[in-house]
Amino acid sequence: MSGTVxxxxxxxxxxxxxxxxxxxxxxxxxxxxxxGNPTSHGAEAAARELRSxxxxxxxxxxxxxVRAGVIGLAGAGRLLxxxxxxxxxxxxxxxxxxxxxxxxHGDALVAYASGTAAPDGTILIAGTGAIAAQVRDLxxxxxxxxxxxxxxxxxxxxxxxxxxxRRVLADLDRGExxxxxxxxxxxxxxxxxxxxxxxxxxxxxxxxxxxxxxxVELARLAPLVVTAAVDGEPVARGLxxxxxxxxxxxxxxxxPAGATTPIVLGGGLxxxxxxxxxxVRAEVRRHWPEAPVRLAxxxxxxxxxxxxxxxPEVTDPEALHARLVPTR
Numbered sequence: 001m002s003g004t005v006x007x008x009x010x011x012x013x014x015x016x017x018x019x020x021x022x023x024x025x026x027x028x029x030x031x032x033x034x035x036g037n038p039t040s041h042g043a044e045a046a047a048r049e050l051r052s053x054x055x056x057x058x059x060x061x062x063x064x065x066v067r068a069g070v071i072g073l074a075g076a077g078r079l080l081x082x083x084x085x086x087x088x089x090x091x092x093x094x095x096x097x098x099x100x101x102x103x104x105h106g107d108a109l110v111a112y113a114s115g116t117a118a119p120d121g122t123i124l125i126a127g128t129g130a131i132a133a134q135v136r137d138l139x140x141x142x143x144x145x146x147x148x149x150x151x152x153x154x155x156x157x158x159x160x161x162x163x164x165x166r167r168v169l170a171d172l173d174r175g176e177x178x179x180x181x182x183x184x185x186x187x188x189x190x191x192x193x194x195x196x197x198x199x200x201x202x203x204x205x206x207x208x209x210x211x212x213x214x215x216v217e218l219a220r221l222a223p224l225v226v227t228a229a230v231d232g233e234p235v236a237r238g239l240x241x242x243x244x245x246x247x248x249x250x251x252x253x254x255x256p257a258g259a260t261t262p263i264v265l266g267g268g269l270x271x272x273x274x275x276x277x278x279x280v281r282a283e284v285r286r287h288w289p290e291a292p293v294r295l296a297x298x299x300x301x302x303x304x305x306x307x308x309x310x311x312p313e314v315t316d317p318e319a320l321h322a323r324l325v326p327t328r
Contacts, residue, residue, distance in 0.1 A: 004311065005061060007069035007098070008303030009053060010110060011036040011046075018053035019300040020061050023308055025323030030300070031056025038085045039075045047088035054096035063097030070103050070307040072110030072299055079104055105306060107299070108133045108266075109140050114302035115264030115294035115328075117321035122255045123296070124247060124280070127267035128219040130156035132250040138306070144253040149215050155246035157269055160276075161221030163239050165189075165210060172203045181228040181236045185221060222269065229275040237275070244279035248287055259288055266296030271328075295328040 005028060010017045016036035020028045031053035038046040050071070058066070071089070079085045093102055112123035112135050124132045130153045131146030145152045153159055168182040178186065186192065186202075189209045210218065228236035247270075251263070263284055270277045284293055305324045309317040 004067050005065040006304045006308040007066050008300045009071045010299030011073045013037045016049045016053045017300040018057035020057045021304050028061050029057040043085035043088040047092040051092035051095050066100050068307040070303040072107050072303045074107045076104045076106045110299045110302050111266035111296040112264050114297040114299050116262045117318045118262045121262040123264045124251050125267040126156050126269040128157045129153040134254040142254040145250040155243035157219035157222035160225045161218035164221050164225050167235055180233045184224045226274050240275045240279050244283045247280050248283035260290045262292045264294045271295050301325045
């Protein structure tokens with residue numbers, strides 16, 4: 001079985017990661033390139049990054065040994081529905097020397113598989129945005145939120161940043177001096193935390209500082225909220241608790257009460273040792289006390305496992321997952 005190689009790719013808006021592994025779990029190569037999401041960068045540019053990551057992962061590997069591959073990608077459905085986009089990815093695949101078939105799956109499914117081999121369960125992701133999805137037979141079934149910054153993404157990094165600014169504006173409207181979190185937000189956005197008492201000038205300047213940038217940039221304030229929450233700042237702690245409630249509520253839209261299948265937490269806000277991650281785990285355990293909670297891990301390795309599990313020589317997908325995908 002060790003002669004068979006599978007390839008997995010985890011394609012995001014800022015980076016593309018590829019891995020080539022044998023069915024015995026030997027990692028033969030890895031590759032990293034720039035953002036490969038065609039929605040963000042266009043199909044041709046995305047395909048170039050895909051090819052670059054593949055070539056790096058396959059350096060020293062005979063491409064003829066590769067039997068299958070999976071590409072994990074946000075907006076996978078859009079790529080599959082776009083003939084030009086799929087053709088660009090096909091060319092990149094072939095330019096890397098690969099002649100085997102490949103499948104494209106949504107990044108939520110790959111994140112789920114990076115945390116568990118169970119065919120049924122739930123993935124809850126919070127990063128810049130937020131989404132929850134129910135997985136059945138390792139296929140995305142029902143999805144909640146992921147509606148984008150304007151209409152949803154409740155509990156996400158964007159949500160935390162926006163709410164932090166709103167709390168500052170409320171303090172200024174009341175003529176109150178912002179607390180530690182508000183001071184950090186003012187310093188980040190305005191370069192200074194100096195506030196003239198009962199002056200509308202700071203409010204107007206703050207609004208202009210936010211509205212002249214792309215709205216999603218508010219997500220960069222999320223670490224300020226997390227840091228302040230670590231220090232016990234009450235406003236930040238309140239925002240973290242509220243965000244955790246939103247995220248659990250999104251999962252509850254699609255996950256039955258009392259379900260015991262695994263819950264995988266993914267995204268930068270939920271996989272680290274942060275107050276938000278702890279609060280979400282507490283909310284999840286409150287709603288589904290018997291469900292195992294896992295953390296998302298290596299997406300490229302999970303994509304490789306998804307590619308391998310349908311090969312005829314694979315008779316124990318769970319054992320294969322233990323060899324290929326490090327879990328936490």
